[in-house]
Amino acid sequence: MHAPPRVHARSRGPISPDLFVSIVCVLIPASSLAGPVTLWNEVDGNGSLTVTLDDFGSFGDAFQGGDQWLDLFDPSPDPVAGDLPEQAVTFATAVFFYVDPSEIGDGTHQGVASAHLGISTIYGDGNIICTVTRANSTDNLPTSTDSAFLCTGPNVEFEAQLTQSVSLLDPGPNGGAAAALEQSYSITNAGVGALELIVVKHIDMDTPWSGGGGFNLNDLVGVDFAELDRPQVFAKDEDVQTATLVLRTTQDPWLDPRTVDSVYYVEKQGFTPPPNPGYPGGSCPTYDYGTDFQVWDNYGAPNCWKNFIPGAGHDVPGTSPPTQGDAAIGLQVEMQPGFGQPYQLLFTTVYGLRPPQQPHRIPPRLETRTIQYNTDTACGEFLWTLTNINPVVPGEDFVEIDTFYIDVESGDGGAAPCTEMISPDGWTAELCAGFTNGHALYRFSVDDPDNALDLGGEVHGRLSIKTNGLDATTNPATLIEVPPLSVVLYGAQDQEDAQCNFNFGPTRDGGWSGSVIATAFLPVPPLDAWAKAILTAAFAIAATLALTRARPIRMQPTNAMEIGS
Numbered sequence: 076m077h078a079p080p081r082v083h084a085r086s087r088g089p090i091s092p093d094l095f096v097s098i099v100c101v102l103i104p105a106s107s108l109a110g111p112v113t114l115w116n117e118v119d120g121n122g123s124l125t126v127t128l129d130d131f132g133s134f135g136d137a138f139q140g141g142d143q144w145l146d147l148f149d150p151s152p153d154p155v156a157g158d159l160p161e162q163a164v165t166f167a168t169a170v171f172f173y174v175d176p177s178e179i180g181d182g183t184h185q186g187v188a189s190a191h192l193g194i195s196t197i198y199g200d201g202n203i204i205c206t207v208t209r210a211n212s213t214d215n216l217p218t219s220t221d222s223a224f225l226c227t228g229p230n231v232e233f234e235a236q237l238t239q240s241v242s243l244l245d246p247g248p249n250g251g252a253a254a255a256l257e258q259s260y261s262i263t264n265a266g267v268g269a270l271e272l273i274v275v276k277h278i279d280m281d282t283p284w285s286g287g288g289g290f291n292l293n294d295l296v297g298v299d300f301a302e303l304d305r306p307q308v309f310a311k312d313e314d315v316q317t318a319t320l321v322l323r324t325t326q327d328p329w330l331d332p333r334t335v336d337s338v339y340y341v342e343k344q345g346f347t348p349p350p351n352p353g354y355p356g357g358s359c360p361t362y363d364y365g366t367d368f369q370v371w372d373n374y375g376a377p378n379c380w381k382n383f384i385p386g387a388g389h390d391v392p393g394t395s396p397p398t399q400g401d402a403a404i405g406l407q408v409e410m411q412p413g414f415g416q417p418y419q420l421l422f423t424t425v426y427g428l429r430p431p432q433q434p435h436r437i438p439p440r441l442e443t444r445t446i447q448y449n450t451d452t453a454c455g456e457f458l459w460t461l462t463n464i465n466p467v468v469p470g471e472d473f474v475e476i477d478t479f480y481i482d483v484e485s486g487d488g489g490a491a492p493c494t495e496m497i498s499p500d501g502w503t504a505e506l507c508a509g510f511t512n513g514h515a516l517y518r519f520s521v522d523d524p525d526n527a528l529d530l531g532g533e534v535h536g537r538l539s540i541k542t543n544g545l546d547a548t549t550n551p552a553t554l555i556e557v558p559p560l561s562v563v564l565y566g567a568q569d570q571e572d573a574q575c576n577f578n579f580g581p582t583r584d585g586g587w588s589g590s591v592i593a594t595a596f597l598p599v600p601p602l603d604a605w606a607k608a609i610l611t612a613a614f615a616i617a618a619t620l621a622l623t624r625a626r627p628i629r630m631q632p633t634n635a636m637e638i639g640s
Contacts, residue, residue, distance in 0.1 A: 112213065113217065132239060132258045151250070169277060173272070223235065239256070241257075244428065258424075265415075298393070308322050321425040322425075334409070337406075341384055341395065353589055362400075439479060452493055453542055477520065480507075486561070489511075489515070503520050514553055
């Protein structure tokens with residue numbers, strides 16, 4: 076169990092009595108019937124899951140001295156830790172709503188949906204007010220309940236219907252018991268205008284079975300792509316294998332055309348992510364205890380946190396390193412629900428299921444630069460560099476690369492007389508498939524196994540290709556957007572069951588690098604145009620000197636700060 080000071084340590088400062096009253100009046104549910112109910116999957120012993128939750132779907136054991144809305148799970152015996160007792164898993168979890176977001180995190184409204192005073196009072200500066208319109212039902216207890224709430228703010232009004240249920244899942248591959256909490260939000264825009272809404276499911280968990288000190292500071296966090304066709308984030312004790320906590324969407328959000336974005340984040344205290352090439356801009360705070368205020372202050376996950384794993388990178392599967400520190404996981408979905416049209420958002424939290432273990436490898440780093448561009452043929456010349464960045468894992472050899480893949484997206488370009496892929500020295504390139512809709516996949520194999528790409532090693536190749544046109548296009552098959560005058564590349568190393576066809580690629584598999592956009596430079600003007608420009612500039616300078624030669628010319632000091640700004 077946690078000690079009370081942690082809540083105060085994570086708040087922004089002492090709350091005065093007058094401010095406390097005003098916050099409570101704003102954020103606690105308006106319905107007098109609102110309150111928690113306890114769900115149980117009707118299992119005694121291994122696999123038992125009991126969750127006490129409110130009308131918004133929040134729960135946790137964070138708030139001592141009052142109601143503790145626990146999620147109690149009884150895992151299967153573990154091969155390392157032995158028989159494990161039923162214990163509470165989650166420190167605090169809540170759903171955050173943000174409206175009018177931007178890529179740099181300067182949204183204009185924010186709100187947290189929770190009936191627990193311990194949560195609602197520490198998020199006191201939101202101006203979306205969520206009130207319960209139908210309290211948790213008791214008809215289908217102990218396995219299911221449903222509720223409804225209304226959220227309003229300046230030019231904002233949306234309704235949510237929430238169904239929550241618990242169940243026992245099929246045994247895992249080693250017979251381990253697993254249980255699930257399903258939370259289905261049906262969100263309807265009830266306002267008069269367009270609504271762009273961000274929903275964040277944030278879990279500050281503390282898996283307690285193997286200790287780790289205060290706040291269970293040995294949790295590992297990561298993301299897995301292999302089990303589903305979309306990311307799922309997870310947390311687990313460093314040594315315990317049968318008590319993983321997994322958070323995922325029950326359905327792929329991208330199946331709904333009203334989805335604007337869908338990202339994950341995993342956090343390990345003390346890490347500061349590097350800039351995110353897929354989501355530039357905005358502040359980049361360091362992970363801290365629970366890191367819920369960083370999400371709150373940035374109107375969602377900070378851009379550098381999106382799709383990032385400490386110790387692994389952006390857009391790659393993996394697990395954080397076993398360092399001491401608190402941890403948290405979350406999913407964020409951005410949507411544009413039309414008026415009166417419900418948007419279904421379903422979260423599943425799985426207890427006890429260990430996600431498939433990823434091989435100890437990280438997709439290679441792929442970089443490009445432009446050589447030249449021909450306006451007559453729309454052909455661009457690009458150099459690319461692929462680097463082996465597999466991690467060193469104690470007790471295991473790092474993964475050499477003897478086969479790698481490069482996926483090419485060229486939009487409206489594609490097959491043209493200029494299309495040519497030149498292999499690095501000592502490697503052979505094979506066109507697996509394409510071009511189709513401007514999409515091709517190449518496989519590169521090393522000629523001599525002794526020359527496989529070691530850790531940190533890099534190879535260089537060249538691509539001559541007809542680039543996209545003057546407008547951004549989206550491939551209807553892969554849904555990858557290609558900017559104007561550009562090609563988009565992805566890199567991957569050889570992996571189990573890889574196929575040299577379109578069933579293997581960045582939109583089908585999680586083992587790929589992030590997108591690398593290579594934009595063609597416009598060519599310099601022809602010589603006669605340069606000559607005209609130089610003559611024009613010379614005449615202008617001569618005229619200026621004729622006007623000023625009677626006056627001394629005062630040189631202004633150079634402002635280095637302005638030059639560098």
